[in-house]
Amino acid sequence: MNLPNKLTISRILLIPIFIILLSIPFEWGTWNIGHTDLPVSHFIAALIFIIASGTDWVDGYYARKYNLVTNLGKFLDPLADKLLVSAALILLIEIGLAPAWVVIIIISREFAVTGLRLVAAGEGMVLAAGNMGKIKTATQMIAIAVLLLHHFPFSYIGFPFGSIMLYIALFFTILSGFDYFIKNWHIMRDSK
Template identity: 40%
Template structure:
């Protein structure tokens, strides 16, 4: 197993303590924030490392995407449970990610592996910013605006993903 793949697996493992710290309440919010930030930064590291040392693999493309979805969706669910973000937002994000993951599995069955594009990377960036902001500024009007923008970009990126790959699907 190469370094980027190991880092992606570590990101999945880090999801558990981030989730637990988030649902434990406000006294643990900063610890959850710090651990989440480290996990999010590991996403940048594994991508950089894979490109720099020519360790890009199909497994890595899969693990990177899945580890991001697990981390981000679990934290959004924890923030929902803590009463920090609304359910409509989590439903949109989880639905979009499930839809795109379904497409990825279908494409994988046809031996097609699709890496994330810039729109997907923007979506992930906005989701990470939304989480960081939610930890720092609970129930702020700016947070709701950020969540709306993030939800719109997430849905549009899901539509874009389908559209770019529909020739494999239909």
């Protein structure tokens, strides 16, 4: 197994740790930053999320630079992104930092694209993420990280940067979904 795939698997393995930090009410206290109290567990979860998100960029860069792109990587990389982002968004609803309707739309798009990928796989094709999908993933990851940090560093001026980024991520999620289906509709149309 090559290094990019190992990095992707490490991203998947960080997800349970991330979930535990946001699901169990640890009594580690809070930090007052800006105009909000940031639970220490949210800060640590945000760091883990940022590290896991960073492996997404590193594994892709390394795979392209050293020509280590594999079908396993094309499968695991978007799966790892979907697992990490879905877990984070669902937990953001639970801790009151994201509206459920936005999360439902984002996760529904991920299910739809995964369905298209499964049809393509049945036809012997592997669909890699396009540029629009990469923008979608980047905006989602920025939104989630800033929301986990309770809008830090923008909390000092009372600016809800994380919430605004979440709506920007929603826009790119919908746009990239349409783009993905338009570009790959022939797979659904021509499948046996």
